Amino acid sequence: xxxxxxxxxxxxxxxxxxxxxxRVELETPDPAEHDPGPAPDARDESPYDDAYDExxxxxxxxxxxxxxxxxxxxxxxxxxAWLGVFCSPTILLVFLVLGVGMPSWLGWLLVAWFVGGxxxxxxxxxxxxxxxxxxxxxx
Numbered sequence: 001x002x003x004x005x006x007x008x009x010x011x012x013x014x015x016x017x018x019x020x021x022x023r024v025e026l027e028t029p030d031p032a033e034h035d036p037g038p039a040p041d042a043r044d045e046s047p048y049d050d051a052y053d054e055x056x057x058x059x060x061x062x063x064x065x066x067x068x069x070x071x072x073x074x075x076x077x078x079x080x081a082w083l084g085v086f087c088s089p090t091i092l093l094v095f096l097v098l099g100v101g102m103p104s105w106l107g108w109l110l111v112a113w114f115v116g117g118x119x120x121x122x123x124x125x126x127x128x129x130x131x132x133x134x135x136x137x138x139x
Contacts, residue, residue, distance in 0.1 A: 077120070078120075078124065080117070081116075081117035081118075081120040081121050082121070083117070084113040084114050084117025085117045085118050087113075088110040088111070088114040089110075089114060091110055
């Protein structure tokens, strides 16, 4: 049966269904039909054999990044808000874990500090980027 025959696909599918779970024996094509021709001559020596294996990197050639700038200290109002967001839950958690009682006015003060700091930071967040053409990527 040849591939040009319209019943070839149907017979192939039927062979698959009949031999489901077993190894299907397919017809081996005639090697003369699919002869690609003579193989090209392979080069014995490749210019890329060990070209990069023997390169010794000099210490000067290695990339050394610049020292990062120091972390800027925010203005006092934002610093107080950030401390409220991070310190007040930490203080409340420490008191809770240690089982130490705290006056109720101090607990409410810490909660108010957290909520106030969070709201202040959200309100002060700019609505647009500083540079509208800057996508934030650094090279």
